[in-house]
Amino acid sequence: MPRKDDTAAPPAARSWTKPDEYLASLARRRTARRARDPGPRTSPETPRFTLSTLPFLVLMLALAVLTIAIFIAALPLHDGSERNAAKAETKEVGMARKGWFQDAEREFRN
Numbered sequence: 001m002p003r004k005d006d007t008a009a010p011p012a013a014r015s016w017t018k019p020d021e022y023l024a025s026l027a028r029r030r031t032a033r034r035a036r037d038p039g040p041r042t043s044p045e046t047p048r049f050t051l052s053t054l055p056f057l058v059l060m061l062a063l064a065v066l067t068i069a070i071f072i073a074a075l076p077l078h079d080g081s082e083r084n085a086a087k088a089e090t091k092e093v094g095m096a097r098k099g100w101f102q103d104a105e106r107e108f109r110n
Contacts, residue, residue, distance in 0.1 A: 047053070
């Protein structure tokens with residue numbers, strides 16, 4: 001274990017009121033900051049098209065296709081004239097119209 005005599009004395013406090021000391025301190029800070037700065041850039045300054053823009057465009061295209069598919073799926077396939085005709089017929093209690101079972105089977109299959 002080192003003795004107390006072997007340790008270095010703390011640095012003397014410097015006065016910040018003198019312009020020469022202040023400028024010297026700024027120069028030391030700048031030199032230290034330059035020493036910490038990394039070397040030349042390894043990545044390009046501008047982003048690559050395949051790494052930044054292309055995935056965004058593909059995502060936008062996929063969302064557009066999905067939107068169009070949902071829109072087409074939401075459109076009615078028939079105008080509802082069959083439903084209106086069935087409602088227009090007079091309904092009698094306990095009586096079914098002719099061919100109702102065949103119509104129900106056809107609807108069930110579709």
